[in-house]
Amino acid sequence: MGVTQIRMKVNGVTESLDVEPWASLLDTLRERLGLTGTKKGCDQGACGACTVLADGVRINACLALAVQYDGSEITTVEGVDHPLQQAFVRHDGFQCGYCTPGQICSAIGMLAEHAAGMPSAVGASGLTEDEIRERMSGNLCRCGAYNGILDAIKEVL
Amino acid sequence: MRPFAYVRAADVDEAVRAVAGEPGAKFLGGGTNLVDLMREGIERPATVVDVTALPLAAVDDLPDGGLRIGALVRNSALAADPRVHARYPMVSQALLAGASPQLRNMATVGGNLLQRTRCPYFYDAAAACNKREPGAGCDALGGFTRGHAILGVSESCIAAHPSDLCVALAALDAVVEVRGVGGTRRIPMAEFHRLPGDTPHVETALAPDELVTAVELPAVPVAARSRYRKVRDRASYAFALVSVAAALEVRDGVVADVRLALGGVGAKPWRARAAEELLAGGPADEDAFARAAEAELEPATVRPGNAFKTRLARATIVATLRELSG
Numbered sequence A: 001m002g003v004t005q006i007r008m009k010v011n012g013v014t015e016s017l018d019v020e021p022w023a024s025l026l027d028t029l030r031e032r033l034g035l036t037g038t039k040k041g042c043d044q045g046a047c048g049a050c051t052v053l054a055d056g057v058r059i060n061a062c063l064a065l066a067v068q069y070d071g072s073e074i075t076t077v078e079g080v081d082h083p084l085q086q087a088f089v090r091h092d093g094f095q096c097g098y099c100t101p102g103q104i105c106s107a108i109g110m111l112a113e114h115a116a117g118m119p120s121a122v123g124a125s126g127l128t129e130d131e132i133r134e135r136m137s138g139n140l141c142r143c144g145a146y147n148g149i150l151d152a153i154k155e156v157l
Numbered sequence B: 001m002r003p004f005a006y007v008r009a010a011d012v013d014e015a016v017r018a019v020a021g022e023p024g025a026k027f028l029g030g031g032t033n034l035v036d037l038m039r040e041g042i043e044r045p046a047t048v049v050d051v052t053a054l055p056l057a058a059v060d061d062l063p064d065g066g067l068r069i070g071a072l073v074r075n076s077a078l079a080a081d082p083r084v085h086a087r088y089p090m091v092s093q094a095l096l097a098g099a100s101p102q103l104r105n106m107a108t109v110g111g112n113l114l115q116r117t118r119c120p121y122f123y124d125a126a127a128a129c130n131k132r133e134p135g136a137g138c139d140a141l142g143g144f145t146r147g148h149a150i151l152g153v154s155e156s157c158i159a160a161h162p163s164d165l166c167v168a169l170a171a172l173d174a175v176v177e178v179r180g181v182g183g184t185r186r187i188p189m190a191e192f193h194r195l196p197g198d199t200p201h202v203e204t205a206l207a208p209d210e211l212v213t214a215v216e217l218p219a220v221p222v223a224a225r226s227r228y229r230k231v232r233d234r235a236s237y238a239f240a241l242v243s244v245a246a247a248l249e250v251r252d253g254v255v256a257d258v259r260l261a262l263g264g265v266g267a268k269p270w271r272a273r274a275a276e277e278l279l280a281g282g283p284a285d286e287d288a289f290a291r292a293a294e295a296e297l298e299p300a301t302v303r304p305g306n307a308f309k310t311r312l313a314r315a316t317i318v319a320t321l322r323e324l325s326g
């Protein structure tokens, strides 16, 4: 069972990689490309620490096989340059910081989803606090920095 | 993860042939369930056939006013489809109540139908589980059963079906279109998932080589006024303890049409036919709703850990019908 060659644009740089089919996108980013900003919390889709953008869409890199993302453009926190980052600092949007890269990538994906008219279970018309909390519910924070995260996102709306 | 060969299928026949030709081969959709189970060593396919490149990602109108949903439509895209929103709000609501935005962006409709139980003993390779290993026993019996089913269970397995989407599909009499080497067939939702009986490892009517290609929703006028209500341990990002998909039309105080299905309580997505029959043509009031709920839950088999589900399901059914009748 051999390796498969894939090509991905990661943070603007085209990467050609030989990957084993069972390698997750998360392990590939962290261990093959040295992009350790993206975190492994649970490795089972239950925390959101591994959130990255694939062609602009937020996904959990721990449940993604790298081979499935052949030809995609991946953005990790290392490739992000967004006012949210300063806003997280200003509003204490973290304590230990472990969930932060996932929170930032998720929030960017969330803002794009909302702008594209994607609904949420809350169903409000604008990005109210309830909407933001629901739309960010795929990212857990063990330090409980949720209020700061909410304030940071509100600042960039 | 145990090594496996990876095949990316370019068309439906190639995908079906690739799985049919390899014992133990599996289709791969968004991977949100299969990759997890492979990492835990619960699923151990020697070959994985990626179907996400197949041209099955469209939602099309049917001539009778129904919808044909391609098996590779992502859960987030289906929830956002304005036709689903208008004609079958319970489907959008069920999807949006499930998993997280990231997971919904990955998960496909076909994978959602085939997702496996979240029974913690099924996930724990050290536990005894008849579903994982026929004949091994069931550690859930006498174990921690808060998440387990109370309807349709057997002495072999009490696992709950985890899907929210499937509960809405059961209420709507959806039809699952599948393709195998022998051709295409259509399976009504009510026959798609199987009760555990003494073969809990057999979960669906699907043959191993059969690929889900689409789900068809028939025109269901009453569904334009429908609701999916989910009760769980936290407000979001958790599986249902109890959920209710309901559609109701009341004319002059009388139930003119009703659809009801339950999640979190059934060994499969649970269409509440006994309750529907009691309600149809009768008064649309609190007493009637409660009697219908009780009739549906009467055959429940509870354990100390999940006995609360009978009352919770009754209350959730009544509250959902009350909301729709108001």
Ligand SMILES: Cc1cc2nc3c(=O)[nH]c(=O)nc-3n(C[C@H](O)[C@H](O)[C@H](O)COP(=O)(O)OP(=O)(O)OC[C@H]3O[C@@H](n4cnc5c(N)ncnc54)[C@H](O)[C@@H]3O)c2cc1C
Residues within 6 Å of the ligand: A044, A045, A046, B026, B027, B028, B029, B030, B031, B032, B033, B034, B035, B036, B051, B071, B097, B098, B099, B100, B103, B106, B107, B108, B109, B110, B111, B112, B113, B114, B115, B116, B162, B163, B164, B165, B210, B211, B212, B213, B237, B238, B239, B240
């Ligand atoms: C943390 C977490 C929370 C979750 N919470 C919820 C929740 O609250 N509610 C809910 O409903 N779900 C929930 N889910 C489950 C999620 O909805 C499913 O994992 C998802 O729908 C599966 O779709 P997929 O495309 O990723 O399937 P995959 O993981 O790719 O496949 C799942 C199974 O389906 C088979 N398969 C895939 N496509 C086809 C096809 N076209 N034909 C035949 N077989 C096929 C595969 O072989 C595999 O056996 C949760 C998942 C996680 C990880």
Ligand code: SF4
Residues within 6 Å of the ligand: B117, B119, B120, B121, B122, B128, B129, B130, B131, B132, B137, B138, B139, B140, B141, B156, B157, B158, B159, B200
């Ligand atoms: S309830 Fe079913 S899935 Fe859970 S341990 Fe028992 S046999 Fe396995």
Ligand code: FES
Residues within 6 Å of the ligand: A039, A040, A041, A042, A043, A044, A045, A046, A047, A048, A049, A050, A051, A060, A061, A062, A063
């Ligand atoms: S590490 Fe991916 S969701 Fe937790």
Ligand code: FES
Residues within 6 Å of the ligand: A093, A094, A095, A096, A097, A098, A099, A100, A140, A141, A142, A143, A144, A145
């Ligand atoms: S800042 Fe510590 S987990 Fe969120």
